[in-house]
Amino acid sequence: MKKLILPVLLVAALAAWWPAPLRAQAPDAEALMKEAHLNMYYAGDDGSARVKMTITDKNGKTRERDFTILRKDFAEGGEQRYYVYFYEPNDVRRTTFMAWKNPDGDDARWIYVPSLDLVKPLSANDKKSSFVGSDFAYEDVSGRHWSDDSHTFLREEEKGGYQTWAIESTPKSGDYFAKKTTWIDKDVRLVVREEYFDNKGELLKVFEVLKIETVDGFATALERRMTTPRKNNNTLIVFDSIDYNQGISADIFSERYLKSPPREYIAQ
């Protein structure tokens, strides 16, 4: 038996020194999804951006949305509040929107219509309703919470120019999709692509990140596109003038500022 000790130790030592990816142990899919979600949707304690959205239909006809979005996190991976001020289209100019995101329950949403001075709460149980007529659902704007799905590590691969981990997710309870594949960039640990499938395996929608840059020290997906293949419709979102950790007050996310947009964050 003693003869075996040395070879065993040698193998063990070799295994320990062997490059990590070749080890049989797969990365923790849930931990990666959580990390990527926090990097995508919880960067800093707050953030603001000017957003241009272009919706292109099957005939190539485009519609534009132009808005400022403010976000404040109340708990990392937990409650968040969003504030949106619209510049375009012109018929909704000065309209504001507010959402209180609660990952453990229903969100709360409000819209303010300036021509009527009307604050209207919107029912928020349906997270897959389209956000301002785009391919992005409400859920896609603030990100689908990782804890809503079960995750399995698939493989490592190069995808769309990114070195990625591919992870497959299935909703824990019935949802509008049956399966989702997420590709996470290994370097910046952002989601760079997602494909949603229905229960027949048909592709429902595709999310792509087209441009990543580091802003205030945070890797940020500056250009994102959501495509709905069945409708041949897609929406491109371009983020501009991003700022993180400005100390946005929690007061901003209230009825007062819904009616009176905070000028320090909103361009004229």
Added chain:
Amino acid sequence: MHRHWILVTVAALLIGVAVPAAAQFELHGFMEAAGGVRLQQVGPPPASWGSPGVLPPVWSGGQDYTLREARLQLKSDFYGSNAEAHFVADILADQVAGDGTGIILREGWTKFNAFGDHLEARVGRQPTTWGTGDLIFINDLFPKDYVSFFIGREDQYLKGPSDAVRLGWFGLPLAVDLVYTPIFAPNILPTGERLVFWTPAYAPVQDPQQKIENGETALRLSRAIGSTTLAFYGYWGFWKNPSGFSPADTSVAGSMPYYYYPQLNVYGVSARGSLMGGVAWVEGGWYDSTDDRDGTDPLIANSEGRAMAGYERQWWSDFTGGLQFYWEGVQDYQPGEYVKDENYTLVTLRLMQMLRYQTVKLSAFGYYSPSEADSYVRLAVGYDYTDELNLTVGANLFQGDDEETLFGMNEDNSNAYLRVRYSF
């Protein structure tokens, strides 16, 4: 009309003070053509009127159009370092009601903060809305234009602007909103120019209240508890509809009967918040008819209690359905005193479906009163051909056998309309 120009001048002065000359100027708005026709013949005027002589155009002139107008709306916003100002003006060519033609200032107000941002003041002509109901108002006593509402103009025209000073005070446990309107502004109701109406007697509405010493004060105290908003309201002014009648004084030569707006105070409360994946609200108000507190004067509306409860939810993607129950109860009710029942009940249903990336919007809003057995259904289909070009087709359908009820009296006003709008 002179009020108009005083307001413009005041607002212009305020902007001059508030906004630096370097402020950029942007002009937005829309052009719109709209047409609407009555869906049935106008019947004879109310029998109770006898033969009043010259009748309004809907009965005398055979007015078939309910809506026939072209409108150019211009909007501009000015932002200074300490204040901002907003203007919205409509240039309207109205082929149905001649006096509607001209330039109508819809908004002209300036906003500034003081006392370390605790105080927010808005001064000038502005829309103001509060309360929780969906197209039902209890504690919102700001002026409404029911003619625009009934003929199918866009929703924003339901709200008549108020020439008001609005103060908001923030930072206390309750947010305080105070709106002072120096000159009483009543609701706009059918006058016979384009829509038929019913009143017990044929008499003009006189509004002696429309002078500077007869203002309106509205107060709201509110607090958000989580995503639920609780609010208390007070209003000191006048009935917004002509709820008082002054008969001819037989001892005075030439005295004529008229309707008017008696004094009214309203106190109320509301709560609105999330419930079972949707939004629920309750609101109540006490209408204190101070000119007839004991309810003994049959010519002035009695005090009333009003209450409603509503619920709205998204039942599937881009489909919203909502239901409301509403009640009015007359205090010191005397049977036969006036046409109103002791208890008035109303149910509303809203259905709204958006299709094709929200470029198509189908909506139906129905009012049905079990107590008066009448109804009003608003149907509309909107289509955004582009972000700029919108087409809306709709109908306002009134039904009720009794000409004295709210929707019954409007039965001959049922109409279908079409609007084409270009926004810029």
